[in-house]
Amino acid sequence: MADPVVRSLGLLIVVSATGNGLFLAVSTLWFTRGLGYSTSRIGLALTLAGVCGVLAAYPAGRAADRYGAKRVLAVLHVLQAAAMAGFAFAGAYPAFVLLACAVTAGSRANAAVRSTLYAHGLPAATRTPALGLLRAVNNAGIGAGAALGAGVAAFDHHGAYQAAILANALTFLLALLPLRAVPAARPAAEKSLSDRPGGSHRPDRSPSPARSPGALRDRPYLAVTALNAIVNMLYVVLEVALPLWLVGHTSAPRPLVGVLLVLNTVLVVALQVRASRGVNELPAAARAFRLGGLLAALACVTAAAAAHRAPAPATVILLTAVLLLTLGEVTSQAGSWTLGYALAPDHAQGAYQGVFQTGISLTQALGPVVVTALVLPHGTAGWIVLGTVFGGAALALPPTARRAARHRPVPYP
Structure with a gap:
């Protein structure tokens, strides 16, 4: 550092x-x-x-x-x-x-x-x-x-x-x-006034097409936020769905729950920096996000295969699922960062990051209910549907990001 x-x-x-x-x-x-x-x-x-x-x-x-x-x-x-x-x-x-x-x-x-x-x-x-x-x-x-x-x-x-x-x-x-x-940046509201020609602090009442519609009305950005939130449910899979699946639907040893979480933590520490290299531009970010979502989808299908197996095969399958899920996590996360920042206007990064984080908060609030009520009770079929949702969001992201980039609000003049 x-x-x-x-x-x-x-x-x-x-x-x-x-x-x-x-x-x-x-x-x-x-x-x-x-x-x-x-x-x-x-x-x-x-x-x-x-x-x-x-x-x-x-x-x-x-x-x-x-x-x-x-x-x-x-x-x-x-x-x-x-x-x-x-x-x-x-x-x-x-x-x-x-x-x-x-x-x-x-x-x-x-x-x-x-x-x-x-x-x-x-x-x-x-x-x-x-x-x-x-x-x-x-x-x-x-x-x-x-x-x-x-x-x-x-x-x-x-x-x-x-x-x-x-x-x-x-x-x-x-x-x-x-x-x-950490250096303190000047508040955006202050910049928007003082950075105008002549440094005038008088509000500009003339209409200006350069101003953004606001984070809550920026539909292309909201669409990217929604797709990001869906793929972010992989954290709920790791922390809620996989432990419950292991204990209630497989013959894998229960102490494996802790091992899976430790494995994820170690892999993120080891791989996140490498996964983030070269993901500085929107096209690369969209590709990274797509790959991460598809890996998460594959992890769901893999986890489903652990049911009705002997303890040793079930253990190997669940370890493989966590490996795939973690690879999806570090890859999609790298893409998510660039997407969240690059598609937001510089003068309103706070509001746009607030919207982006709200999508993640919804996932954290609703995700446990989704996996416990709609996925696990249906066994293999539930996992396949969840994987399909991850895959669909991953594939929808690149064209959605391109549309958001075309309509990206430009900063104040």
């Missing part, structure tokens, strides 16, 4: 990701054993939180355009630290629900604002390779945090779980230190 901006962003991400990995490893145990909530009450709270997350990304992106991504991200980190610390003491269920909504909304808002920070702070020519490196760092941090969480879970003590939750809250504040070294 020779670039000082990338180095600062990498430090920010590794601190945050380590806290996230720690939280992922201990949160369910803390909610059930520490706070004493039933799985059904936890599920309800997390469902409501998912809705809040869907609603948070776009306003956060708009705020980043208006006030500057760095400033908004710093505020979010403080608010997230406070909400996360509240989890350590959430005795009443209504308070737990409100905190779950705040934590999830903060997470999705954070993602939108960080995407805007990358748009402003990383040159377009090197942005995708840099994001590949940052994503590898993110996965390494999550792995390190999960390992710490496994130690806390092995200790299995109320105070240890509570301390782990508070430690995660602290990471949000610690991440502010490397954030200080």
Whole structure:
């Protein structure tokens, strides 16, 4: 990480990701054993939180355009630290629900604002390779945090779980230190006024075809966002569908669930930077996304073949499915970054990244319901339909991206 901006962003991400990995490893145990909530009450709270997350990304992106991504991200980190610390003491269920909504909304808002920070702070020519490196760092941090969480879970003590939750809250504040070294870009709203001829700050009331219709009315961009969201459901396949399929429909050993997740993490760390090379232009990005979606489709068909097999063949098949899914993940993700940034006007990157992240939030909120209600109950047929959906979205992306590029809003003059 020779670039000082990338180095600062990498430090920010590794601190945050380590806290996230720690939280992922201990949160369910803390909610059930520490706070004493039933799985059904936890599920309800997390469902409501998912809705809040869907609603948070776009306003956060708009705020980043208006006030500057760095400033908004710093505020979010403080608010997230406070909400996360509240989890350590959430005795009443209504308070737990409100905190779950705040934590999830903060997470999705954070993602939108960080995407805007990358748009402003990383040159377009090197942005995708840099994001590949940052994503590898993110996965390494999550792995390190999960390992710490496994130690806390092995200790299995109320105070240890509570301390782990508070430690995660602290990471949000610690991440502010490397954030200080990231250059602050001028807010887009300020640029649009001061960069006009003569530096006039008077609003321009004359109609101008150069202005974009707004992220929520940019239909070609919304179409790309929707296709990206569909292929992003591969994360739900990895985290929800495959574990449930393994346990409930195959004879593979149950400890393999953890092995599959670790394999994915290691492969992303090893492959994401390589997969991101040369994906700086729209045609290459569309091809990478298409390949990634087709690999995810093949992974679904492969996973379906693990049913009705002896333990050893089922294990090999599931390992192969995760390998294909991870290759699809790193390849489609590289294409997704370039598509999301290159098709958005520079003066409104925050709003457009908010829209892009909203699509991903919808996938995270609805994906578990889709795979548990529409895929797994139908066995092999369900997996084939899901694979067809992935493949269809992958094949539809290149022509959709070309149309979006033709209609790309140009920046303010």
